[in-house]
Amino acid sequence: MCGIAGILHLQDNQQVDSLLLKQLNSLQSHRGPDADGFHLEPGLGLAHRRLSIIDIAGSHQPLFNETGEVAVVFNGEIYNFAELTQQLKAKGHIFSTHGDTETIVHAWEEWGVDCVKHFRGMFAFAIWDRPKQQLFLARDRMGIKPLFYALLPGDKLIFGSELKVITGHPDFNKNLYYPGIEQYFTFGYVAEPNTIFADAFKLSPGHYILLDKSQPASIRQQQYWDIDFSGPALTAAEVKEQLIPRLEEAVDIRLIAEVPLGAFLSGGVDSSAVVALMAKIQQDKAVNTCSIGFDDQRFDETDYANKVAQQYHTNHRTGQVDRNDFSLVDKLVTLYDEPYADSSAIPTYRVCQLARQHVTVALSGDGGDELFAGYRRYRFQLHEEKMRSMLPDAMRRHIFGPLGRHYPKLDWAPRFVRAKTTFQSLAMSALDGYCNAVSIMRADARAQLFSPQLKQHLAGYSANEVFERHAVNAKTDDPLKLVQYLDMKTYLVGDILTKVDRASMAHSLEVRVPLLDHKFVEWASRIPSAMNIQGQEGKAAFKQALEPYLPHDILYRKKMGFAVPLASWFRGPLKQALQQALSSEALADAGLFNQAYIQRLYQQHQSGQHDHSSALWSLLMFSQFYQQQLG
Template identity: 80%
Template sequence: MCGIAGILQLNNSNQVNQNVLKTMNTLQSHRGPDDDGYHFEPGVGLAHRRLSIIDIAGSHQPLFNETGEVAVVFNGEIYNFAELTTELKARGHIFSTHGDTETIVHAWEEWGVDCVQHFRGMFAFAIWDRTKQQLFLARDRMGIKPLFYSLLPSGELLFGSELKVLTAHPDFDKSLYYHGIEDYFTFGYIPEPHTIYANAFKVNPGHYLLLDKTKATTLQQTQYWDIDFSQAVLTEQQVKSELLERLKEAVDIRLIAEVPLGAFLSGGVDSSAIVALMAQLQQDKAVNTCSIGFDDKQFDESDYANQVANQYQTNHRTGMVDRNDFSLIDKLAALYDEPYADSSAMPTYRVCELARKHVTVALSGDGGDELFGGYRRYRYQLHEEKMRGIMPQAIRQPLFGTLGKVYPKLDWAPRFVRAKTTFQSLAMNAVSGYCNTVSIMRSDARAALFSPQLKQKLGGYQSVEVFKRHAAKANTDDPLKLVQYLDMKTYLVGDILTKVDRASMAHSLEVRVPLLDHKYVEWASRVPSSMNISGNEGKAAFKQALQPHLPHDILYRKKMGFAIPLASWFRGPLKQTLQQALNSEALADSGLFNQNYIQQLYQQHISGKRDHSSALWTLLMFSQFYRQQLGQ
């Protein structure tokens, strides 16, 4: 895995400031500690940090074609590079290396922007074509690898693998994107294509940018791939016969590496499935696996991980996390560069730290819940949709809207009586209701949190617009597939894949994601919803296919998730840290929040009256960002 960076002058061809680009690139040296490389020519600067995985001795970047007219800097893996190399050689292209990077250069020469259609893998890359005077930026279909860009007032385009690469430029404008603050307190992250900064953007998954210096240039992203739910659904027999075989093929092509390789093993269904298939594919050697355990049994899954490790005789290592291991709070803000509120980033960081001591590449099970309907909220959504189908909106909205307002927020009570969110959602349509369900802070809580100044800057904007925008492209009337699509476009890329990329790259560890192989995703999108959720069982077909390979209690136990004890931390060892962050002058002087409401959240949580741990963690992470990144 690697990091890329660059500067392109759109208005002229002056020399790029080499020291500035080198400073930008050095800030992501953790992404590629093995090598760095630069290319400068009038108006252009390309930079690269390398983590050597394939063709270790060669494939130094920036890498050029035979004539030196086309250069690429690349982050990721092209798993079908061997077949592409054979095809491109047959078309007359001459290769000088044995890795996957050079296939990108020649594919660009052969197919232009359509080169991305030929790549199977995870990638973010930049191609500079001197002859055409074009810069081509592209990101993989699922958004596994990140890519940021910004256009400065001077006409300089910046790009990089992390946001800190852009903000390191002395002319970068750190003005906040206020809609991003609304989105952050809704989702816990800032969805693509935006960032916390008004003038910095993410390339969307399955999109590219083509910039031509010889023409009037606009920064317009072009979509080249999307998940299509309109294809005919698979038969039950097709699902049963192909589900694991297709996944095994996706795992198999991700076992190519010239460095030690292993897998994460949490003891959940998805990671256990990947390990089981890896063990079957490499029977001549044991799979390297690692997991994180907690000294608090409420959050510990290590016994289940050990069960799978013993079944497949893996080289298994477990790292234990102390229940009071909250030393990463400051580091997380620096790692993610913008507000990011998934607290499981802490154990994810630790498991990557453990894995890197033994391997350079690790396979993960991310994507299984989105692909096969594993989240409990999907089942709730289907139940709510049945109610929406029975009761007209004209009756539902006033009835459940009123109940949602007056019903108390019973965080402490059993789930079946915690109906406030459900009532709120039932008053809405499917898209708005699902947004309400997944929100960290509901719209009424955000309205109470935000200051009049921030509300004015928002101008009525609400985060549900993110879901509405994606829903308009979902191309399905199936209620389950709709929310799967929404999660793949938002939560999966903005939260899960972001978390894993930053945590793994902080330790120079490459993570590969077989379940998100785009060919497998295209196939899985055709699995009937009735086979994904059957009765009260999520991932039904997936679990059924795995029954010959994994124990029953691995497949059908209650899902735990990768959580940490936030509620008790905030009432105990983190109480003072939280209080200082919430009472900081920086947060108060920002003018963004209602400080009285923040104190209300804090006091209610500390007293044990309410559980506001998610909202308080979200505030804490924003405070850390504001202090570190904005120097406030």
């Protein structure tokens, strides 16, 4: 697990500033504290930060082929590298190391851009082929590892594992990408392939970029893999027979390491499943596990984590996030480099901090809810789709449109009467309704928040277009699989995997994600929707397969989620910090928001009239970002 960076002059062979390259690479030193490495030649500079996991004594980067003509800098793990190494050796390739990095170089020599189709793992890498004068950038299929890039003045391409590498270059222009602000206050993050800056981009999951200096052209992302929900459906017997062995194999190949290894254990279904299978695989060695809890019982799951830990006799360690633990607010902005509004980044940071005290690699259960339909919003979406199918569009808009506009926001009321979002969604199409359901701030709230100046910049743009763009490629008419696809392309990569990557790398901890093994994803995507959601039970097929391994109250208890008590924080210990951030001159001078509306949100929250904690946290994070980056 590492950090990579590089600069390529596309039109000439001007020498890259070695001191600047080292400075930029040092900005991500937390990603690789064990070593750094550089390569400079006319028109090119490559840089690397290393966290040693496999072949600790060797595999230093940048790493070259035997002729010194092809170089790679690589972040991630190729789990099938041993198999690929033997295959490539049989084709005549000569290896000088024992790790997975060199496999990438020789795979490029053998298969060119199709090398990515042979890799099983998480990765972001850059290959420089001197004879061909080509730079190849690639990212893994699910987007577990990040890669950012930008084209700077003078036709210089810069790339890095974190956005701070790009923004740290003196030639980078920090012009805001205004649609990114609309995306941020809708989703809580800026969606791939964009960033909050107009001139910086994320390489999308399952995509690569091939640049040829001999044939300069525009920088274009090319897709090499996608999630396919259109495959032949599995039978109930096949799911029952194959699910555990396939997941066990995905876990097993992620246990290769020359450093201490463990797992996160939240007490939820997914992390408990990973721990159970780890214990089954390494029966002669106790699994190292860790969990994080809260002193507020409404948010604490440590009792369930302890139950699984006791069942499998793990070396279990528990930490706690105090209700006054808001010291990370400023640090989060530095970690994520752009506005990021998932407050669970706080406990995620703390659990990574705890894990790193004992292990260098940790397995997580991320991806299970998207893959097996575990989110409650999936069930709501199916119910709403049934209602949409029963009423013509015009009638739905006529009935539910006014209800959505005028029904009060009853945050204090029992859940069954909090129907405002449902009424709004039922007046919309399936895509727009789902976007409305997952939004941090609904379209009507964003319309009140945004200033006339920002609305002019947006020119009618709506974050719904992100879903519309992905829906075209979903290749399914199944309403459940459609929203699963949308979440895997947006929420999973933009929120969940981003959160875990930055939080873990802040502590030089490698996190591996067996549920997102692409072969397992390809198989699980063929599970019929009726087997994933049965009545009010999400992840039904997954839970049934796990019944021999986990207690009933772990599998079938109400989903809690990994949240923090924001509402009470903002009325208590964070009240003053929130007020200062929302009233800051920098935020006001930006001219992006309606300051009167922001103060109304704040006052309504303080009075207890409404729970605006999600919107206020988003504003707090944006304010801190703006002051750090642009103030």
